[in-house]
Amino acid sequence: MAARELYVRKASGLVRAMSAFDAMNLNISMCSPPQGVLWAWTFGPAMILGVNLTLSYFLGIWVILVSGAILYALWMIAIPRSGGDYVWFSRAVHPAFGFAVNWFFSFVFLNWYAMNLQTMGPFWLSPILYTLGYKELADWASSWVGSVIIGTIFNIAFTILLLYGISLYSKLWKYLFFIVLAGSIVYAAILYLTPTSVFISRFNAISSVKYNEIIDLAMKHGWVAGWTMGAVLMGLVFPLQNYNWAGFPAYVAGEVRRVEKSAWIGIVGGLVVMGLWYTLLGNSIYHVAGLDFHNALAYIYNRLPDKYPLPLPPYPQTYLWILYPDLVWLQVLVGFLWFLSNVYLTPPNLLITSRNMFAWSFDRLLPTRLTKVNEKGAPVYTIIVSAIIGELIMMFVATATYQVMIMNTFIVMMVVLGLVGLASFVFPFVKKEMYNMFPDQAKISIGGYPLISLAGLTTAVVAFWGAYSMASVPALGGLSTASLIFNIAILLASIPVYVGAYLYNKRVLGLDLTLLFKEIPPG
Template sequence: MSNQSHMFVRNATGLVRELTAFDAFNLVFAAILIPVGISQALNFGAAAFPGANVALAFILGATLLLIGFGAVYIYFTMAMPRSGGDYVWVSRTLSPFLGFVVNVTLTFVFVNWVSFNFTTMMTLFGPAAGYVMDWSPNVIQWFNVPVNQFIVATILTILFTLLMIPGTKFVAKFMRILFIVVWAGMALWFIGLLVTPNDVFVKNFIEITKTNPTQIIELAKNSGFSVPTGLNWGMTILAMLWAFQNLTGFQWSGYFAGELKNVRRTVVISVLGGLIVGAILYAAGSFLVYRTVGFELFSSLSYIGINMPDKMPSNVTYILPSLTKFFALPTIIKDLIALTFMLSIIWWTPAGFMLGTRNLFAWAFDNLAPSWVADVHPTFHTPVNATIIMGIFIEILNFLNIYGGLSNYLINIIAVMALAFVVVGLAAVIFPYKRKDLYDNAPEVVRSKIGGIPVMTIAGLITMLSWSFVLIAAFSTSQFGLSVTPIAMIEAFSVPVLASIWYFVATSIRKRQGIDISKVFSEIPPE
């Protein structure tokens, strides 16, 4: 294209395809963050959806609905293997405006997880480790002091910003080491669940806490909580919200597709591998928790701990990793497991950082942000400016999260995420028809059909329907079991509004500079 230099910042991105299939899998597997996700899904799921079988919810969500969602990201990545993922795909298929707003929204959600997980490590996993390891109350309380939380979050943000600068190969090595360490610890957790029968768990629980489980169960019942004798299908279906929220991340390979080796093979391995392995481990872990702890006891602990913590006996805790204390394992193994849950936050964080920087890079490459944001360091082959900006942004989120109650404002943000994914599904539905030039030049697997209908279109329809379910469910019950209010939704949907303003201001500035930005979106970015 002769005028390509006027359309894009450069004729080449400067990024290098350095990530192997395992590196890509490790990034998306870290993104679904099973240690944190299973704690949230089981604890909050039990409190928000009484009688729900979270293990079954993960199986149903992954096998029936998320397969189509994964196929959309695989096909789009094969057709347009560039950094930025759904930003590039939606902007080239539906409209630049929608592509930008959808991607800014998803980037905000996912990058927020970096800050939220720093707080999770301090408020939940730190005290849980202290409970298992018998730390003094004063040490455990240290984790709950806001200024301490902010100091730790700030130090981690600085360290991870510096970690991301040397490049993807360096980050990949770091994450390989953490993968081994974290999953050695999680393997011990699974073993602990397997070798601890319910009667042994209950015996240890009584001996250590001096509290009989029947007291906890009665306390929950007297507070309005009741566990049905059979499977509650309605609550189990609603609990699939957690399957969608916690498995989301398995499709992230598309966001850094510009740095994948053998991209067509790698994206299939990483996306499907992340979904299948993640769903199996989530379901198996949930089932084993129910078996070892007892469905009624665990549900009652979660209900009291989340909804009325002041009624919980002082020597009892509901947080999932803290229950390791009652496993039939040596003390040192239980201590290692508790520390593993904390360490998992360190393992996952580079994935969130990388997504944010690569999406910011893609916006700048398309002239929707200053061109210097897309500068790639000639030695490190990484967008250093974008990385520094992302570090500053995460530090702002740390402050707002710890001192401004940001997580409370964004309690219904899963609805925003769901709506964004519905738009991505729509892009997949019409891509074979609207962008026939790109579709016809895509790999053969992308052009496969069933009954004359492109498989990509079918996958897009499944994605639209499944995330529409999440959207509707989010309006009927939020992820933490609180009722949805208009103000909560206005706060959650403020990000797409701000993204819309950003888009129109940026395009107006480029127009005054004599740049016809609409031409940028007629082609996919160069390599």
């Protein structure tokens, strides 16, 4: 049999068109603060009694900084290839390990993509329509049919956008960053400049249950006023979900310029910016309404829905409606800017998944046809395949619960991230030759110990703690046997895919893939 090249071609075909700002913007958009604040401040107070989400989110910045953020920045500098942890650990540990990690993370990204598509209607368009007086249309946007139709339209639009290439995407998302940020600034400024006494009087004017009665009602049914440091620490599960490990730019490293600089700006800088954005935006709700009042209102909405006094959920947008019910233009304007925050959040998940899938195909673990790149430098087939899978997941998301779609998936993801941390911890010692080949910027030491090892250890500790917290606290949903088995099955499904690809290449094509994983793929 004639000798064949291991790699599909000598260059990936991807274009290094992303700047350091673009990398940072990708990181922030993957964790869009307005969207995350809506989730956490609406549902968090009912899950963890005594939580102060402002403190949890501020503390979470530094917890993630000393763990996953530094770890992924170092790996990105060491091996700047699209595909991120797949490329790193398939070479540094074992190809099956690298593939399994990246396979499951990619499922999580598509899971988020699907949820963001499905919530376009219920969370973002429905409040705007309600404000405009279109109650029936608002109800339709919140229904299964309406949410899926709306999500499908956006899925098609995002797919077309990414097919036009990373350059256009980065340019548009740069503008969107400033628009979404401006929306948050306007919203937060209104709330910070409004005295609590004004909020109380306006709430009492529109609600059948008065301000002080909200707190009394919640306490009567098991809610606890105030906050505790224990609850704040438990509340870290929310920023752990939103910030994750802040390593998202690493998955498109093959398309980022000057990686040694962009990795720090994109990953660490992105984490700090998004964390402060989360903290200040979310705290504006506590500032205008009072921590106890908002937490009590969210508790009633989630635990006592029949006693909830408002026609709208305790979303951040609702607070503007309470303050200025007659200023429809203001509510629509800010509601539209919050809607754009979900637009800002969603396509990056599709972008990253398509690059991971591209890396697998470039290594021949999936059909090499998937490595086709158009004249814009976009991997055509992996974008389309990822969008189709996302569409199917979205239809399931519309009928699933928070526990199924978030908590148990996140438990498994945290365990996998913990294994990534442990692998990074031992890597410089068990793969000394490979580590010594790293650029100097990735071989930083502290007290004689490689920083990549120290960051790996802290990543493992934080990740395993996060998994334990989510699994052990009933208020967070706890373990769901069916959901947990499903997520573990997704993770283990990577094994037959890898074995099948290895055997096919070995027996049919005469290629030994073990040789391929001894090299870094072309850039």
